Amino acid sequence: MSDELQRVVDSLAGRLGRSVAVDDTSFRLLAYSAQVGAIDDMRARVILTREAPPEGLAWLRRFRLGQASGPVHLPSDAELGLLPRVAIPVRHQGVQFGYLWLIDTDGSLAADDLTAATTAADEAGEVLFRERVIDELRDARVGELVRDLLSPDAATQQMAADGLIEGGFSASRGGVVAIVVQPLPVAGQEVDEGDRLALSAALHSIRNTLPPRECLILVRPHHVVLILPQSTYERFPRVAHDLRTAAEARLGVSDRWRAVVSGVGRKTQRLAEAKMSYGQALAAIRVADVVPAFRPVASHDALGIYGLLASQPADQLHALDVLPAIDALQSPDPALLVTAELFLDRAGDARLVAEQLDLHRTSVYHRLRRIEQLTGFDLSDGEQRLVLHLGIKVARLLGRV
Structure with a gap:
């Protein structure tokens, strides 16, 4: 919470002799005074978690507070453990920023009290408006620096990093x-x-x-x-x-x-x-x-x-000589490609491949011979296995399989 907003809240609380809170439009707590007088479960939970619980949000939305032009008196709700309260819109230049809250257990808030609270809500709106303008300017500057940080030019990247640190926008180099x-x-x-x-x-x-x-x-x-x-x-x-x-x-x-x-x-x-x-x-x-x-x-x-x-250029991957061999595996029987990839992923362990595909090992060996015939690769040769293995992964990356 900002010092200015806290000053507005504390000043009103001192004048009225009761606790004051300000939420944003999503009913997340922005500022609150020391607790004076009655407090209910909702206020306690909001102070602890900084936001209204789901059941409280559902209750609040029934009152359409965003359409209010002045103080709104909300009744108690025994089931939710809520005391009567007053919500006052916090606005500035037509922009809604949230609500100022007062608990009014015995209906003792007088007209003068509500006038003072409305004035404080207007002050809070002006504070939040200024802070939003500052935040938007800050975000625009940070956005420019982050774009430069991600540019392809190393010198621009370093200047952006320095600007983020020196401007206080990033805490670590x-x-x-x-x-x-x-x-x-x-x-x-x-x-x-x-x-x-x-x-x-x-x-x-x-x-x-x-x-x-x-x-x-x-x-x-x-x-x-x-x-x-x-x-x-x-x-x-x-x-x-x-x-x-x-x-x-x-x-x-x-x-x-x-x-x-x-x-x-x-x-x-x-x-x-x-x-x-x-x-x-x-x-x-x-x-x-x-x-x-x-x-x-x-x-x-x-x-x-x-x-x-x-990390390799796509045109270079598309030009690899091994890709026609991968294409040849798919046309007669897609199961051959599955078997080849699993065999290579499992470091040539035919027994493990048979278990994972629920096949007899003889069937796996038959498929491996067929793979060799179609691709021209000798699966007993470690270097050829590596090339075929990379070829399958490249084909997947290029969306060819």
């Missing part, structure tokens, strides 16, 4: 981890402006759960980016899952997406190297796009050989 969340559209669909707003809302909601100055955010045309110090990522290991879940919830259930995926890059040594982790997070999403086993959260650390292949 040390290693960072980049997290990217992106919806994967079905054919013929794309991420539109409404989707970007939903992704931005999810990104801001997760940022608000993290320590201030310990994360950087950026909204891009098709995805959102969260950059955290390595130490913060270790303290909040589920943040990539939480951001993906929040994005999926904001985007809503839709047949426009094949999936909503989170990619996590590797730790860098310095803030100025964030572009490297960002690129790895994007690569992890590209792999998860064609290899669903890596969804919903794909960490570059866990990609194995796919991590190396995803």
Whole structure:
């Protein structure tokens, strides 16, 4: 809470001789005074958790407080343990910022008290308006610096990192981890402006759960980016899952997406190297796009050989000589490709392949001979096995199998 908003709350509490609280429009607590007089379960829970419980939110929404033009008297509710209270809209220049709350157990609030409370609500609105303007200017400046941090030019990256540190926008020059969340559209669909707003809302909601100055955010045309110090990522290991879940919830259930995926890059040594982790997070999403086993959260650390292949230019991968051999495996019997990949994944252990495919070992050997005939690769030769194995992984990465 800001010092100015706290001053407004404390001044009104002292004048009225009762406790005062201010929430935002989502009924999350922004400021509160020392407790004077009666307090109910709702007020106690809000102070402890900083937000109203679900049953309290449902009760509050019945009163359509967002449409109120002045003080609204809310009755008690014995079932929810609520005392009578008054809600006063907090606005400035027509913008709604939240509500000022007073508990009024015995109906003793006089007209003069409500006038003073309304004046205080107006003051609170002016404070919150100024803070929003400052925040928007700050976010715009930080956004420019984060875009430069992720630029392809090393000198621009270093200048952006210095600007973020010197401007007090980032708390650490040390290693960072980049997290990217992106919806994967079905054919013929794309991420539109409404989707970007939903992704931005999810990104801001997760940022608000993290320590201030310990994360950087950026909204891009098709995805959102969260950059955290390595130490913060270790303290909040589920943040990539939480951001993906929040994005999926904001985007809503839709047949426009094949999936909503989170990619996590590797730790860098310095803030100025964030572009490297960002690129790895994007690569992890590209792999998860064609290899669903890596969804919903794909960490570059866990990609194995796919991590190396995803860093190569696509035109070079398409030009590999081994790809026709992979194509030859698919045409007569798709089971041959499955058998070949499993055999190579399991380091040539035919017994294990037979168990996993529920086949007799003789059938596996028969398939392996057929694979050799179709591809021209000798599976008893370690180097040829390696080339074929890489070829299958490349074909998967390119969406050819």
